[in-house]
Amino acid sequence: MLKDIPVLSLIALIPLAGAVLLLFLPGRRSTWPRGVALAFTAIPLILSAWLFAGYEPILGGKAFAEHFTWLSIPLNAEAWGPDAAVASYRLVFDYRLGIDGISLPLVLLTGVVSLMAAIASVHIRKRWKTYYALFLLLQTGMYGVFLARDLTLFFIFFELTLIPMFFLIGIWGYFGREKAANRFLLYNGLGSAFMLFAFLILIATLGFSAEAATAGGNAFSFTGDYEVLLAHLSDPNAPANIAQPGNAMYLSDSLKWTAFVLLLIAFGIKLPIFPFHTWMLKVHTEAPPSVVMIHSGILLKMGVYGLIRFGAFLLPEQLDAWAPVLATLGVINILYGAVLACAQKEFKLVLAYSSISHMGIVLLGIASLNEIGLQGAIYQAVSHGLISALLFLVVGTLYERTGTTKLDELGGLARSVPFTAGILLTAGLASLGLPGLSGFVGEFLAFLGLFGSMKALTAVGALGVLLAAVYVLRSVLGITFGPMPERFIGMKDARFVEALPMVALAAVILVLGVYPSLLTDLMQHGFDGLLKQLSTKAGG
Amino acid sequence: MSMLASYLTLAAVLFCIGFYGVLTKRNAIIVLLSIELMLNAVNLNLVAFSKYGVNPALTGQIFSLFTMTVAAAEAAVGIAVLIVLYRSKATVNADEFDELRR
Amino acid sequence: MNTLQWSDTWYLAPEITLAAFTIALAVLDLMLPNRTNRDLVGWLSLLGLAAAGVFVGWQMYDLHAGGAASAAHSLLGGSYRVDDFGNLLKLAFLAATFLIVLASLGTIRQAEMPIKGEFYYLVLPAVLGAMVMSSSGDLITLFVGLELLSITSYVLVAARKTSGLSSEAAFKYYVTGGTASAFILYGMSFLYGVTGSTSLSAIGQGIGPALADYRAMVYVAFFLMIGGFALKLALAPFHAWAPDVYQGAPTPVTSFLAVVAKGAAFAMLYRIFLNTAMYASDQINGSAVRDDLFLALAVLAAAAMVVGTTGALRQHHAKRLLALSGVANAGILLVPLSLDVSNLHASLFSEFFYYLVAYVFMNVGAFAVLSVIAREKGDEAVSAFAGLYHRAPWTAGGMTVLLCSLAGLPVTGGFFGKLFILFGTVQTRAYWLAALLLATTVVSYYVYFSFIRQMYMRSGDTDQGLRVPVPAGIVIWLSVAATLALGVLPKLFMGWIDDVFSILADFLF
């Protein structure tokens, strides 16, 4: 039954439908928008859970691939120019959705975190209608990014996340919201510009293919279809691989490197990789917590996903050659982020830098170029998504009550809000990689994978684990332990709507920590293609 | 050919003078006149070409007729605009027309 | 058959219609007593524009009636051509003018423009000029069209008689325009000199051989014209007049200048470059004149994009800002032409035209919103948009779409327009242009989102609802709809252009 309905499109577009619907509903009070938003956020989650149930790693999700010809644009229908046999060139941007072991975990992550963030949006005080509409629009963007199987489509969805985020930060944020919103928009816009550049280069070379000859002569097309690009990559007869003068579609090594570096920067900004991380500090501190849940929980993962999906799969040689660079960058990320996290006086900043540190671990996983590491990277991405979402949920809840997130103004909250404090402690332990919680698995797999190839670097990176303990305990204990200021006496503990997502997220984190196979089984064959590529490169 | 060359040179000189006037003269009237000067340089060019150019024909001269007519119309409008402007600004100094800036 | 036949009048129907309406309306405007509202004239001119549009469409249908992929009808000895290039642009111009006039109905205040009638019937000859420019096959006709457009638009700019700004703008526009015409004309004269003809096709054939002994003169000819066009198109650094003029002119005229005048100049540029400059290279001693000329265009385009966008960063006056954005967009529009036309990249016109249409809609729409706000607040600063979200949420939403299109964000016409142009640059491996295009696009986010910040994140002095006049509302929503349509289904339009237009039949003849 799963095969009959376009479940992927439903997942991607239902939130959009919700957003449109919202525009026509009364927005005086929060009830209507909130209800609709929750409903339209829950449905995709259910659908993706359904997907999860029906997914078979062996098939690699081929069963779910969807494709409508969206636009195939005639570039030139002339028999003109040097080779007159040419009938037409077409530019084919198709609507292609697909799913595999790499994207499915992230889709699930998106579903879970979005729903939790939607529930946690009780802290939003104004313009509910607009807020939830944008919130849903954002979801469409995110799902689309993880599901798209066409470069242009991917780019469009990627851009689509920028606009709602700009509003969400700029309207509902804290004091410095406008600056933060601008910073976000420009920096990420730059990133997507780099990405588009790389994509177009690839489309113009790898994407070139001859179609069935028509009456007028041969028909050629440029396509952004991911599968086609992959096929051409390994096909020696593809024009992109034929080095002869005058072949405008030849994908020379220099071009490959250009594309690779462009992609690395593009997704490095999202990830973020040092030194492209400063924008996300502002977002973390200025955006409303429920938005940061999405941002830190999912948006950063789009960088991870893109880097693997395109950087790794489409340009394996470059990745292979640059694995040490990536690993070094990863280690820098880990240590830099960790050390800075140790020095912050604002809890949100601690979390921001800890995100940088954790994303470094993802980089290590990617750099390992073996299955363990790559799975570790994805796993780390997912678990970090959940953990940071949970942490920011707690931050929001605490800010509601204490009105501050400065470490030196907080303290002893375990007495007045024991439940929240307990959750915070749990989340903290998860983020410092305590076994039995999801954080550990990703970390361990990433390190394990990289250790196969680069021992020393891994060992250095492992110091991050120690520093993680330092900054997490420093901040978390600073908030929950110690003597409590009088003004916090008589604070109410988390309400049900706040407690519900906390418990849910904590539960997921625990389950993933205790029984990782839940996710790793999905990824089982996800990387086969890439690994084959690499092995052949190594062989020949 | 030398004939042509001299005509062209003269035209070029005229054109340059005109352009120079446009760029430097403070009096707006003079500026308008300078534009006319440039157009006349063109006419000279056209006529010269139509006489001494490659396969001489009347086309050039006809072109120059068009040019003159149009130039006349243009000049008329220009003067009109200038008059309106003078009404509101009470000056014809081009460099005082800088209310629109930055 | 070099003389005008009766049969030819049919092909000139659109132009004739416009001319007729112009005269009729002028007379009518004189006749009407002063107290009667001149909107009547406005509606009539709308009628005229519509009629002309219908004729154009009819002719396009005719051209392809025989199922011929593409044909062109040339009359008056090839000095005037009715072809798809011309027709497409004519449609665009007519549509744009139609929207502008429609929007102006009800938004122009009497105080702003004492004699509205003039505006309504002077727009028509301006469009006529633009149409002539877009479908001439001869230097003379091109020049006449250009002047027709320019002279009328001088007057239009000055339409706000009472305001000194308006007339100053008119003066500046006049001087620049005159100088530009002079340059173009001077260049043309040399072109005529080296080839001995004013017909584009003849020049095209003659220019290759002429290179042998007149190379310098060819350079002079084309660079003079390039200079002139750069001035007309306000390509940086020839652009400095544009913000002043746009600011001084009445808003509808501003958007007319930004859209139609620009488009017409582009039409002329295409005519001249694709018919003559294309052939300015001889294989014998392979002088690279052609490449130089196109390179010059590319450089100008790049400069325009950079200067326009960065200049807009520091601009707080909405009209000046849009003027600078116009500079940047002119640059973008110039990119496809400046790219090397090879058998891989013959889609330059489709790219250009697609973006032009997108640009028409987003600009006209934006100007309409601006005029509505300005009319009500009498202030044309960007800050006038403050709190628009609270006052008119839907209008704010529409404006947001238009701005996204200007900024080239999906899913809007602007996005795909830029995407196609970008792809062209990458295809022809003009990576530096692509990089600049992308960079300026990112910078432009800041520029255009400054409106959005005002609308959504600042609270204006007042919160009572903003009344949007019906015609303006229609225009705004038409533009928004068109922008979105172009963004969601580019195929329809792009495919249509490709079916209709043939680079072989329309140029390179």
Place this chain on the structure above:
Amino acid sequence: MATVFSPYAWLVPAFPFVAFAVLTAFGRSLSRTGAWLATAGTFLSLVLSLVIAIERMTGAAEDYRGGYEWLRIGDFSLPFGFEVTNLAALMLVVVTLVAFLVNLYSLGYMKGDDRISVFFAYVSLFTFSMLGLVLADNLLLLYIFWELVGVCSFLLVGFWYQKPEAKAAAKKAFIVTRIGDIGLLIAILLLFWYMPDHALDFVSLHNVFDPQNGGTISLGITTLIALLIFLGAAGKSGQFPLHVWLPDAMEGPTPISALIHAATMVAAGVFLVVRTFDVFEASQAAMDTVAIIGAFTAIFAATIGLAQNDIKRVLAYSTVSQLGYMMLALGVGSVPGAMFHLFTHAFFKALLFLGAGSVIHAVHTQDIREMGGLGRRMKITAWTFGIGALSLSGIPPLAGFWSKDAILAAALADRPWLFVVGAIAAFFTALYMSRLFFLVFFGKPRGEHGAQAKESPGVMTFPLLVLAALAVVAGFANTPWNGWLGQWLTGNAEADHASALAIVVSVAVGLLGFYIGWLVYVKGAVRRDVLSSRLPGVVRLLERKYYIDELYAWLFVRPLRALGDALTAFDTHVVDGAVRLVGAAANGIGKLNTRLQNGQLQTYGLAGLLALVVLVVAIAGRRFW
């Protein structure tokens, strides 16, 4: 002989876990019953582990292994299983027994604390993790539980979270042990990539590192692995230089000190080394390191213990010192010695802590200078504490004597100079224990509470009695003339290096130490400040624990803080500055344009002219010259 009960060994940790789950779920509603419930859970596991142990003692049942696959990636798989060996069985008994007694004791000790259910939840969680650690059949699983016990210890040390000291101590405990954990983690990574088919379970470890089929892994790597594992062990077992957290950990409730920081968790390090002993045996360098570190820790901590005035800290340092002994034993290759001492030490050290707890309970202070004369008021506590003290000081025939003697004998046989060190440490041990004992229970009451101190309730004294009994008899499990325990543990008959010399010396130093203590603190024959007046420097040095904490502050804490601040500046000014610079650049170009817009038409024209000239010269000009 097939084993009957071992397949159910997984139940042993299961009971406490259930208790933990129940308590966390609805702890608040059932405060005191919850406590009883936890105790009951531990009791069940105690029974079961006793059964298992007895079964294994009566007939030599073969080791049992069970489990399932935890994680499979491609062709690597990480199993998740438990293994019952004699060693495991012994540890099960020790852990469950002490845990049960501590639970019982806490019922009295923690009475009236409003978070008592939380306390018992933590304790149950700890018991579960510790048992899991004992049963784990592979290194990864062991590591997981290893971390869990660490967290429990952290939670319990910080149980009174409002005390800043508790907070600091908890943080310190976690972070310092974490250092060791990283070592262990890297060791695991190494093993994963070097072991044939990535096996991590102890059996294959044993086979791979077995001398006869050795050589599969190079000596260098082996040493590296061994040292990294030992780093982990040192972290947990408070070996020098990672011992600093253990004394501070005494901020936790006293029962916790008894359970975690004396009997079980801190011994986990020793257990780990024993579990992976094959790796160590394969590398002499590693063995030497272990032995030397152990010996040094033993004497180093003992000396500090001499100068402490906090009753619990004295005991803490003695724990460190005793753990040093165990490491020493391992270093000189005597697994039985180490395990035996671990076994006895668990009892008498738990006894001492609980006794100390009962004292603190009575006088509400931990400073021994404010105690005194409690012997008459708290008979049971005094007697049991005395037994514990004597046992620790190695006075025959108490348990401590036998185990310590075994170690010293082994050291003597292997490296005599280590034996000397050990003997001196033993002397100090006896000395500070006697000091402690006499100061607390003899003389006049000094603190204000001392006068009306009274004996603790039954739930608290009963465990004391049990432990005291064990502290007396446990030693006979392995005496020089019958090495039963050693045989049972290692399977092969241990070549016991029983030597008269060792016995004599250890007895001598023990008695001497105690005698001196008696002279000084009871009889007053020697003035107490004899040392502090003669060489104050030494005493100060000991009181300040050799300034190790200060050293660390200088070496790590401050540099880290400084680096953090430096990088923050770097981040805000350099990295972000670069970003701002880009923005400024764009703005700058814009400014140029604004400069041009001066409203002067002729300026515009001039700009155009210049541009045109440049364009022509640049593009066309190059063709002509």
